[in-house]
Amino acid sequence: MSDFLDDFRTMSVFGATPGGGVERQAASAADGENRAWFTSWLEANGFAVRVDAIGNIFGLIERIPGAPYVVVGSHLDSQPLAGRFDGAYGVLAGAHAVRAAAAVPGGAFNLAVVDWFNEEGSRFKPSMMGSAVFTGMLPLETALATADPSGVTVASALDAIDGRGDAAPIDVVAYLEIHVEQGRDLEDTGSTIGLVSTTWTAHKLEVVVTGEQSHTGAARMADRRDALYGAAELIVAVRRLVDGFEPELLHTAVSEMYLDPNSPVAIAREVRMLVDIRSPERGVLETAVERLRAEMAVIEGRARVDIEVRGLVEWSSGPFLEEGIVIAAAEAERLGYSHRRSATVAGHDATNMKEVVPTVMLFVPSVDGISHNEREFTSDADMLAGLEVLTAVLSRVAAGDLDATRDSGRSE
Amino acid sequence: MSDFLDDFRTMSVFGATPGGGVERQAASAADGENRAWFTSWLEANGFAVRVDAIGNIFGLIERIPGAPYVVVGSHLDSQPLAGRFDGAYGVLAGAHAVRAAAAVPGGAFNLAVVDWFNEEGSRFKPSMMGSAVFTGMLPLETALATADPSGVTVASALDAIDGRGDAAPIDVVAYLEIHVEQGRDLEDTGSTIGLVSTTWTAHKLEVVVTGEQSHTGAARMADRRDALYGAAELIVAVRRLVDGFEPELLHTAVSEMYLDPNSPVAIAREVRMLVDIRSPERGVLETAVERLRAEMAVIEGRARVDIEVRGLVEWSSGPFLEEGIVIAAAEAERLGYSHRRSATVAGHDATNMKEVVPTVMLFVPSVDGISHNEREFTSDADMLAGLEVLTAVLSRVAAGDLDATRDSGRSE
Numbered sequence: 001m002s003d004f005l006d007d008f009r010t011m012s013v014f015g016a017t018p019g020g021g022v023e024r025q026a027a028s029a030a031d032g033e034n035r036a037w038f039t040s041w042l043e044a045n046g047f048a049v050r051v052d053a054i055g056n057i058f059g060l061i062e063r064i065p066g067a068p069y070v071v072v073g074s075h076l077d078s079q080p081l082a083g084r085f086d087g088a089y090g091v092l093a094g095a096h097a098v099r100a101a102a103a104v105p106g107g108a109f110n111l112a113v114v115d116w117f118n119e120e121g122s123r124f125k126p127s128m129m130g131s132a133v134f135t136g137m138l139p140l141e142t143a144l145a146t147a148d149p150s151g152v153t154v155a156s157a158l159d160a161i162d163g164r165g166d167a168a169p170i171d172v173v174a175y176l177e178i179h180v181e182q183g184r185d186l187e188d189t190g191s192t193i194g195l196v197s198t199t200w201t202a203h204k205l206e207v208v209v210t211g212e213q214s215h216t217g218a219a220r221m222a223d224r225r226d227a228l229y230g231a232a233e234l235i236v237a238v239r240r241l242v243d244g245f246e247p248e249l250l251h252t253a254v255s256e257m258y259l260d261p262n263s264p265v266a267i268a269r270e271v272r273m274l275v276d277i278r279s280p281e282r283g284v285l286e287t288a289v290e291r292l293r294a295e296m297a298v299i300e301g302r303a304r305v306d307i308e309v310r311g312l313v314e315w316s317s318g319p320f321l322e323e324g325i326v327i328a329a330a331e332a333e334r335l336g337y338s339h340r341r342s343a344t345v346a347g348h349d350a351t352n353m354k355e356v357v358p359t360v361m362l363f364v365p366s367v368d369g370i371s372h373n374e375r376e377f378t379s380d381a382d383m384l385a386g387l388e389v390l391t392a393v394l395s396r397v398a399a400g401d402l403d404a405t406r407d408s409g410r411s412e
Numbered sequence: 413m414s415d416f417l418d419d420f421r422t423m424s425v426f427g428a429t430p431g432g433g434v435e436r437q438a439a440s441a442a443d444g445e446n447r448a449w450f451t452s453w454l455e456a457n458g459f460a461v462r463v464d465a466i467g468n469i470f471g472l473i474e475r476i477p478g479a480p481y482v483v484v485g486s487h488l489d490s491q492p493l494a495g496r497f498d499g500a501y502g503v504l505a506g507a508h509a510v511r512a513a514a515a516v517p518g519g520a521f522n523l524a525v526v527d528w529f530n531e532e533g534s535r536f537k538p539s540m541m542g543s544a545v546f547t548g549m550l551p552l553e554t555a556l557a558t559a560d561p562s563g564v565t566v567a568s569a570l571d572a573i574d575g576r577g578d579a580a581p582i583d584v585v586a587y588l589e590i591h592v593e594q595g596r597d598l599e600d601t602g603s604t605i606g607l608v609s610t611t612w613t614a615h616k617l618e619v620v621v622t623g624e625q626s627h628t629g630a631a632r633m634a635d636r637r638d639a640l641y642g643a644a645e646l647i648v649a650v651r652r653l654v655d656g657f658e659p660e661l662l663h664t665a666v667s668e669m670y671l672d673p674n675s676p677v678a679i680a681r682e683v684r685m686l687v688d689i690r691s692p693e694r695g696v697l698e699t700a701v702e703r704l705r706a707e708m709a710v711i712e713g714r715a716r717v718d719i720e721v722r723g724l725v726e727w728s729s730g731p732f733l734e735e736g737i738v739i740a741a742a743e744a745e746r747l748g749y750s751h752r753r754s755a756t757v758a759g760h761d762a763t764n765m766k767e768v769v770p771t772v773m774l775f776v777p778s779v780d781g782i783s784h785n786e787r788e789f790t791s792d793a794d795m796l797a798g799l800e801v802l803t804a805v806l807s808r809v810a811a812g813d814l815d816a817t818r819d820s821g822r823s824e
Contacts, residue, residue: 079625079673079675079677079678080672080673080675080678081625081673081681082678120675120677121676121677122673122675122676122677122678125676127676127677149674182627182630182631183630183632184632184635200629202629204676212785213491213493213784213785214782214783214784214785215594215757215758215783215784216665216667216688216784217612217614217663217665217688217690217757217758217759218594218595218663218756218757218758218781218783219594219663219781219783220595220596220660220663220781221654221659221660221662221663221664222659222660223596223780223781224665226651226665226667228647228666228667228669229647229648229651229665229666231644232643232644232645232647232648232651232666233644233648235640235641235644236641236644236645236648239638239641239644242633247633247634248632248633250633251629251630251631251632251633252633253628253629253636253638253641253679254640254641254644255628255638255640255674255675255676255677255678255679255680256674256675256676257640257671257674258674259669260492261491261492261493261534262561262667262668262669262670263491263492263534263667263668263784264533264534264537264539264616264667264668264686264688265491265532265533265534265539265667265688265784266491266492266494266534266667266784267665267667267784268667269493274676276628276629276676276677278629344630345627345629345630346627346629346630347629368635369630369631369632369635370626371626371627371630371631372625372626372627372628372675372677372678372679373624373625373626
């Protein structure tokens with residue numbers, strides 16, 4: 001499987017940054033180069049390439065005419081100044097796993113690998129866009145019309161890299177994804193394979209703070225309605241929410257913010273920001289959001305601003321299919337790799353797919369849990385171990401084992 | 413003088429906004445249109461127009477070949493979504509005052525009106541750029557090379573509106589400026605004319621907060637080094653600085669801020685912001701800055717970020733020439749307008765000019781002190797009163813009275 005490592009190194013050249021990471025945001029030139037290389041790899045390895053209307057790239061191996069597909073995948077796009085493993089590892093491992101599984105005769109289903117468009121959501125919101133459109137959670141037209149901060153739409157950005165196709169949706173019977181953990185649990189417990197069993201619940205609140213533009217120096221302090229000051233009080237309140245709960249039971253952050261007019265001499269009249277709140281427990285999340293809304297009312301008075309929650313995006317938490325976890329655990333065991341159940345805080349395309357088909361998600365360790373950073377790192381040994389387990393689980397699922405366990409009534 | 417009001421209404425059309433204000437940032441298309449109209453007005457009224465290398469527009473009336481000039485002026489550029497009085501009133505009033513004063517025979521000096529380039533500094537920093545270059549406080553090359561947030565330089569922006577000339581500096585013997593107050597003191601005390609006697613001291617600190625980029629959701633709270641959270645704590649600290657002093661003895665604000673990567677799913681690795689601190693008392697300002705630096709150290713620990721003050725721009729406070737205040741008070745008295753001494757918190761081109769020549773600055777009331785806002789308003793009656801007093805003071809200064817008082821030894 002050493003050619004996997006060669007391919008991974010080749011892939012890591014596209015959008016490479018001086019800091020050892022990559023920057024290939026959705027539909028950027030670097031994303032386009034990487035997609036082109038991946039497409040040629042698929043064709044060179046006997047896959048039939050199909051691109052759909054939102055830019056998802058499918059590599060198909062049809063062994064049984066008309067049979068549904070077991071799909072393995074992740075995403076090739078990245079955050080700005082990101083690591084080279086996040087997403088890219090899963091797509092390439094998926095391609096290699098499908099190629100290996102297809103080489104074994106038999107099997108009940110066809111096989112496919114997929115690169116989901118814009119999983120990161122750093123350039124175009126929401127994240128996990130390609131899989132959301134594929135699963136019908138997001139209308140295609142809405143996704144295509146979404147603009148980045150500079151006003152470029154998904155449609156025109158995709159066209160700029162020749163990234164849109166007209167492939168009809170394939171019939172998916174099961175979905176598999178492998179990803180770097182983006183946390184420290186595997187490393188801290190000395191485990192090689194994570195068996196993802198649950199997703200944290202996440203609320204993303206679009207908040208608008210409205211004040212009144214005035215002279216930064218001349219306006220009396222008592223007369224000011226400073227939207228940036230109000231926003232700062234809110235960011236501090238968001239951070240302090242976690243103090244009211246057990247450690248690591250609540251994650252909060254504000255990482256995106258826009259202010260108007262953003263002038264050195266005019267107090268901000270409006271600040272727009274995204275508040276991110278996540279917890280493994282829905283009750284904790286709801287309590288935290290309640291407390292934040294109460295804080296907002298206090299800040300409105302203190303800073304003489306208006307705070308409005310304009311939108312709320314929610315990912316519901318939920319378990320992954322138990323049968324899939326059982327099969328993955330058995331294969332890791334058989335291959336001699338330590339494993340443990342994991343929860344994912346981050347959203348993944350698997351989070352969307354598991355709502356519509358049986359889904360299995362695996363993690364490999366990520367050193368110090370560093371993620372969305374050029375210093376993100378997973379060892380070659382761990383990448384190969386993950387590929388080996390993924391290939392074995394794919395073979396089981398492609399043979400109909402997951403389906404069989406479901407039919408046997410032990411399902412949900 | 414009703415043609416002054418007609419001219420002012422004509423001028424207020426350039427860059428007019430739906431909210432009743434104007435938006436004509438330095439060297440924007442709207443600024444260019446306004447400058448072109450003003451230039452044609454000068455030519456139609458017998459002024460010789462001269463534009464210098466940083467885009468300052470001078471309208472000259474040379475009565476005594478080779479004699480130095482008494483210059484009256486302000487600025488035509490504006491903040492984003494700004495009021496139509498700030499700066500524009502002073503330039504047009506200056507032009508009308510010069511025209512009226514020139515019509516009276518005699519006088520010891522020549523007369524000129526000036527539109528200083530980029531007083532606002534919202535698009536290109538620093539503010540008061542044109543007068544800073546004219547007085548030698550800022551190198552021309554530095555000013556021309558300054559870029560706006562989108563990377564456009566002053567040089568290319570000026571060229572785009574045909575705004576650069578090659579006029580040699582004129583010899584200035586005194587400078588006069590009239591401006592809307594941008595405060596409530598005149599209104600609160602029922603005064604019509606403000607005699608500016610001092611400027612507040614201002615410190616502008618360029619602050620960079622450095623953290624580490626990581627996953628907005630997945631990174632453990634304890635591992636985070638969130639630059640935006642650190643910046644928010646700092647903005648709150650800047651605002652709370654004023655609580656340690658007498659009301660209105662200290663003004664603080666942060667109104668400009670940039671964050672990287674500004675992604676909905678990656679914690680900010682860097683935030684750059686401008687901290688604005690002003691006081692009429694240098695001691696208060698220095699104590700406030702000391703306290704802020706101590707706060708910064710605390711926040712560095714709490715948010716696990718680094719806070720660096722990279723640059724500090726300072727305007728020293730200082731009195732305006734007493735003799736000018738005496739003459740202006742006498743003329744306001746003679747014309748029957750109530751008047752009082754004023755301090756200016758905002759910087760003005762007069763703040764630069766008073767460092768090099770005898771300078772007189774007048775204020776007219778600004779309703780509710782609203783400034784850098786479309787709702788800024790000064791009544792026609794107050795504008796005309798200001799023009800009348802400005803014209804009278806200009807005639808006195810042009811006759812050599814200010815010079816005489818200085819020669820008489822009562823000066824500094």
